[in-house]
Structures are given as C-alpha cells and as structure tokens.
Amino acid sequence: MSTPSSASAPSADPVPRFAEPPKTPPNQTPAHLEQDLAVVRGTPTSAHKPKSILKPAAAGPDAEMSMLSERSGAGRKMGGEMQKFTSMYANAYDEEKNPNGLVSLNMFRKAANETFEVADMGYGDGITSSRRLANAMSSFFNDYFDPLENVKPEHISFANGCTALFDQLGHVLCDEGDAILIPVPFYNAYAWDFSIRTKAKVVPVPVGSMDEGFEPNSVEAYKRTVDELRQKGVKPRVLVITNPHNPLGRTYPRSTLLALAKFAEEEDLQLIMNEIYAKSIYENKDWPDAPPFVSALSINYAKELGKFDRSRLHLVYGMSKDFCANGLRIGVFVSQHNPELITTLSGTGFFVKVSSMADAIWSHILKDREWLGWFLAENKKRLGEAAQFTREWFQERGVSVARCNAGNFLMVHMGRRLQITTEQEEIAIGDKLIAAGVFIARGGSYKHPTPGWYRVTFCSDPAKLRVALERIEKTLDLTPMGKE
Numbered sequence: 001m002s003t004p005s006s007a008s009a010p011s012a013d014p015v016p017r018f019a020e021p022p023k024t025p026p027n028q029t030p031a032h033l034e035q036d037l038a039v040v041r042g043t044p045t046s047a048h049k050p051k052s053i054l055k056p057a058a059a060g061p062d063a064e065m066s067m068l069s070e071r072s073g074a075g076r077k078m079g080g081e082m083q084k085f086t087s088m089y090a091n092a093y094d095e096e097k098n099p100n101g102l103v104s105l106n107m108f109r110k111a112a113n114e115t116f117e118v119a120d121m122g123y124g125d126g127i128t129s130s131r132r133l134a135n136a137m138s139s140f141f142n143d144y145f146d147p148l149e150n151v152k153p154e155h156i157s158f159a160n161g162c163t164a165l166f167d168q169l170g171h172v173l174c175d176e177g178d179a180i181l182i183p184v185p186f187y188n189a190y191a192w193d194f195s196i197r198t199k200a201k202v203v204p205v206p207v208g209s210m211d212e213g214f215e216p217n218s219v220e221a222y223k224r225t226v227d228e229l230r231q232k233g234v235k236p237r238v239l240v241i242t243n244p245h246n247p248l249g250r251t252y253p254r255s256t257l258l259a260l261a262k263f264a265e266e267e268d269l270q271l272i273m274n275e276i277y278a279k280s281i282y283e284n285k286d287w288p289d290a291p292p293f294v295s296a297l298s299i300n301y302a303k304e305l306g307k308f309d310r311s312r313l314h315l316v317y318g319m320s321k322d323f324c325a326n327g328l329r330i331g332v333f334v335s336q337h338n339p340e341l342i343t344t345l346s347g348t349g350f351f352v353k354v355s356s357m358a359d360a361i362w363s364h365i366l367k368d369r370e371w372l373g374w375f376l377a378e379n380k381k382r383l384g385e386a387a388q389f390t391r392e393w394f395q396e397r398g399v400s401v402a403r404c405n406a407g408n409f410l411m412v413h414m415g416r417r418l419q420i421t422t423e424q425e426e427i428a429i430g431d432k433l434i435a436a437g438v439f440i441a442r443g444g445s446y447k448h449p450t451p452g453w454y455r456v457t458f459c460s461d462p463a464k465l466r467v468a469l470e471r472i473e474k475t476l477d478l479t480p481m482g483k484e
C-alpha cells in the first residue's frame, strides 16, 4: 500500500470530494452556514426547522405516511439537527486551502503521527464517518457494484459494524412486534441483532431445500409466511436477503432477485440486501454455471418489473468479510432514494460512529486503487484454492459438499456418512469435535431444516486448516473412502 499523504501535502486524490464551499469575504459568515451557526450558538431560530424531507415525527395524522416506525420520530428530528450541525465542517478553516473557513474552538486537537492526519484524532467532519471515507466508499460502490445510478456520499450511513446497523435498522424500520422476514437457513446473529433491543420479531421463512430457496418460485413460501403473520395481526415490515448467502456460500440468480423485489413491492416491505460477501466470489470447477453475483444496486427493477419504489431498497456492506478485517468494525448502509431514513439514522449516528482510526485505515485502502485491484483479485484466487482443497478433502471421505461459489465457508453434509438423523445427533457430533479441539458450526444453529449439515470455514492459515481437518478425521473416523 502506498503511504498516506500528510495533511498539508497537495491532494493527488482520485476520489471525488465534496464541492468546495462558496468563497466568502473575510469576517463574514457564509450565508449557507448562518442557520447552522445559530444551533452552535444555542440560539436556533424559527428558520432552523428540519427541512421538508423530514416527515412529521411519530404520532399525528401524518405518521401514517412515513415508512419508518412510529418510535423513530425522535431519531428523525435529532438526525435533521445533527446533519445541519456537522455540515459546518464541510467549510472547516485551512490556512492554505480555505482561509475563510470556519474555525472550530469546540474540538480538542492532539498531535498525530506521520501515518494519520491531525483530523484523524478528532470527531471528524461527518456524523457516522469522515467525508473522506464516505467519498471513498461511494467510489468503491461505483467501481465494483455496477450501480444503476452512481452512489453518492449522502446515500451512505456508517456504523461500527453491520451488527450495529442491524440493531439500528430494527429500531427505525419496525415498531415492537413488527416482523422481519429472513429465509432459512440464515446467519444466526440476525435473530438477536435485529430484535434483542428493538423487540422486532425475526421470522424465519421456510423456503425448502437448499436449491429451492434460490428459485424464483420460492416467493410462494414468503407469501404464505406474510399471510399467516397478517392473520395473526403481526405487521410484516422488512425482508432481509443475504447475497451471497451465509451460511450457504452461494449467489442468488438474477431472476430470483427480481422475484423477491416484486414480492417486497406487492407486500409493501422494506428490502434489505446484505451484500457483505460481494467481493468474495470464487470459481468452483464443480459448478461452472454458478450464477454470477448481481448487486441489487445494479438492477433496474422499475424497468424490469413495471413498478418498483426504490425508496424501499437498502444495501448493507462491511469491512469484516471481503477485507478480512472484522476487528476494525465498519458497517456500511446505502439507501439511494430514502433521505428520510438516512437522516433518521443520523439521529443515533454518534452512538455507532466509526472510530477515526478505522475510518482512516479503510479510506487509505479504498483510495489506493492499484493495491485494491490486486487485493481483490488475489483474495478471489486464494478463496477458490482454499475452497477446492477443503471440498475435495470432504468428498474423498464420502461427505457431500453443497454447491458453493462465494464466502469463506462451505456446507458439508455428514448426515449420511455418520448416520445423523436428528438435531440431537448433530449437536452431539458438534460437541465431540469441540472436545477434540475443532469447531465447525452446526446447520441447526442457522435453522437449517435438515440435520447433519455443518458449516466449515476454509479461509484460514493453511497450517491451521490442516490441523483442524486432521482432528476431524481422527475424531469422526473419517478416513478417505477406499482406505478404510
């Protein structure tokens, strides 16, 4: 990676920046900041009302019009205030670049070392991330997700991990008891991330076998679930689709993505596409016609379906998987046609703001396009090699491996080889392996409907992977077929 430039170095930055603020004569406050300064001075004027994109908060006749939960009203109001307050920092004073800018005496500044800029030690110039990261992130989406419309920094809200985003989204999209639909099997943490504090209800949708869940007609199972919920008086609000899928490690065909969006439109659901594994697609010679990854950002739903309200479409991405950096804690939320939702997330944005160090690290990575291109290609190649090695290892031992082309794990079915027919037996095998010093996640923990499946993560140091596989072989007596 190239060395990040220092604060005063001339900008050779290929990433587009926010527009330069208008030049203002010395000693005169720029007109567009007058109202924001009123808030800082503690003298908000009647002119300083949230703009009209903010629908009225919570109760009242207009509450019905909003797509967001009633309880999100306070966040919506606060979000408007926060966005105005931080807009001041777009015009921050700089001796050379912006001598007429705003000097904030409100922030504590400390020295930075050579790698990070002084600004990296402060609260930064945005609510949930720096503007630099928002710019770099939008360029990343525009370069790698083939969006129908360019992703702009103002379409993005960040959090310290997708986990925190799920909590926020459960809060602002649902009221207590409202339903979030997720097809099974699913990433097990959804069950609590979306609901533990928000009291929204995560409802598993039984879409059938592994292959059936990727078919366009799987929407029939979603429809049955929605009808059952409505009969019970439960309000379905959100549909969450993880593409590429975790734990199944594969991509959805385009036709199924269209069918799911149509369903969300017909049932008036918010559609959250979790694409956290988008850049972890690899080639599998056993599945040459695997569907290519298609980002929801790239599909012209309105054209293909005749009707689609894009304000219901949201995307989740993060640093944890494709960048193998889950400790840095960065989650990204993109919503291109729902400024109300982005504003509302700003209201609690400071609760989950990305740390300035993580922000600086990812900004530098994303801006180093040469390195980024190399890294993504190398990652894809290595994932493919590790997946093939692991797949063949299990296949040689009579253990079938589910179709996979994405993610850093694959699903193996030990049911037949080990005669597992119940969840208790599946748990017992899992426990036996833990006692022998190796952990693989059980399918049941993802609500997989058939006992005997396990998720094996192959993205590991090769030496460690070998140790784990040797332990599995020894503990379960899984000698290669023909060598028993």
Ligand SMILES: Cc1ncc(COP(=O)(O)O)c(C=O)c1O
Residues within 6 Å of the ligand: 160, 161, 162, 163, 164, 187, 242, 246, 274, 276, 318, 319, 320, 326, 329, 330, 331
């Ligand atoms: C589908 C999916 N979403 C989100 C996460 C967690 O993301 P983060 O580390 O950003 O909280 C994971 C982690 O395993 C995941 O598999």
